[in-house]
Amino acid sequence: MTSPLFSDRLLNWFDQHGRKDLPWQQQPSPYHVWLSEIMLQQTQVSTVIPYYHKFTERFTNIATLAQAPVDDVLALWTGLGYYARARNLHKAANTMVELHQGQMPSTLDELIALPGIGRSTAGAIMALAHHQHFSILDGNVKRVLARHSAIAGWPGNKHIENKLWLIAEQLLPQNRIANYIQAxxxxxxxxxxxxxxxxxxxxxNADCKAYLNGNPTDYPTAKPKKIIPTRQSHWIVAQASTGEILLEQRPSMGIWGGLWSFPELDSATDIDYTCSNRLSVNATNITSLKNIKHVFSHFKLEIYPHLIECEINNNYIAENKKLSWYKINDALLLGLPAPVKSLIESLQ
Ligand code: SF4
Structure with missing residues (x-):
């Protein structure tokens, strides 16, 4: 006896056990699906939900998102990580205002042409919001399909990814496409x-090859390991006797692009020189704070913060828009990398 279709079994399971009360499922407009799909990249549902609520309350549609300063978008993203996603959301919203009358386009190719939208995200918008016949291939789906068909090889490899796309397309049902994708x-x-x-x-399980072979966790093949380098960074945590702290906005490209951080140096030997020449800060006392470790996908960062007690000198700062003194409560409203936010909180 042959098993019922893959999609029928999945849809039956979804009817009984699938998630139907996620906040973005209550308003499955293309805008809300797009937002949730971007937030869910590399991030768990439970982490995303409060961010999704805050974001959609502040940016109710594409136009309000496009009109906002990118700093406001980054501020609401603080703690969610992978900040290029937030910058791309803002850029894509502006492109949609310019080219698509402030609406999400309704073809796969036009969606993929927007910043930060790849084939899988575009497929999810087409299927979940427009009920069109498109597949997706996010991390969860890659894992299920690689196990079900016992596809060996790392899915980051184009050849393996193409195999999985082909399977994903072959398995698409005729009906209930949005439920199937969610399932x-x-x-x-x-x-x-x-x-x-x-x-x-x-x-x-009746025809899952990995299960029948007894080795489901062998799939998908893990990314080939490479040793990731460690970098060191020294942070100048200048704090005035009145409590304000000196922050610097990072360049828009690179790690933590566009977020506010403490001025940084490669070496502790340059602290005095940098304080007096670049930051115009006269240190009265310097103390080393507890070091911080932060791991990115491609390197590890060891951070050595140095607390500089000083007085505010605004003459130089006023000319430099990327450097600013902030009261602690105001600083916490900026777009901040997670370790910067924790350090600021500890200075209160
Ligand atoms: S590996 Fe197990 S849980 Fe995953 S699809 Fe196969 S039978 Fe289902």
Whole structure:
């Protein structure tokens, strides 16, 4: 006896166990689907939900997002990580105002042409918001399909990714496309999890090759390991006797692009020189604070903060828009990298 279709089993499972009360499912407009898909990249649903609420309250549609200063967008993104996503959302909103009358375009190619939208995100918008016949291939779906068809090889490899796209397209059902796409994501997030797949109750276990072979967690093949380098950074945490702190806006490109941070140096030997020449800060006392470790996907950062007690000298700062003294409560409203935010909180 042959098993019912992959999609029928998945949809039956979704009807009983799928997630139907996520905030973006209550308003599945193209804007809300886009926003949720971008926030969910590399990020768990439970982390995303409060950010999604704050974001949609402040930016109710594409036009309000486009009109806002990018600094406001980054401020609401603080703590969510991968800040290029926030900058791209803002850029894409502006492109839609310029080229698409402030609406999300309704073809896959036009969506992919927008900053920060790849084929899978575009597919999700087409399927979930427009109910069009498109597949997706996010991390959850890659895992389910790689296991179900026992596709070996790292999915970051184009050749493997293309195989998975082909399978994803072949399995698409004729009807209920939005539910089917959601079902794939839900199965990957709740049953076919990375380290402990719950195969015995999975609706796909009758023909899941990885399960039948007894090695589901061998799929998908892990990314080839490479040793990631460690970099060091020294932060000048200048704090005036009246409590204000000196922050610098980072360049828009590179790590933490456009966010506010403490002025940084490669070496502690340059602290005195930088304080008096670049920052116009006369240090009365310098103390080393506890160092901080932060891991990015491609390197590790060891941060050595140095607390500089000083008085405010505004003459120089006033000419430099990228440097500014902030009261602590005002600083906490800026777009800040997570370690900067924690350090500022500790100075209160
Ligand atoms: S049977 Fe197991 S490995 Fe296969 S799709 Fe289901 S949960 Fe994943």
């Amino acid at each position: 794939q994501m839900d199965l990957g997030a709740t049953l076919c999890t990375r380290s402990k797949p719950n195969c015995t109750i999975c609706p796909l």
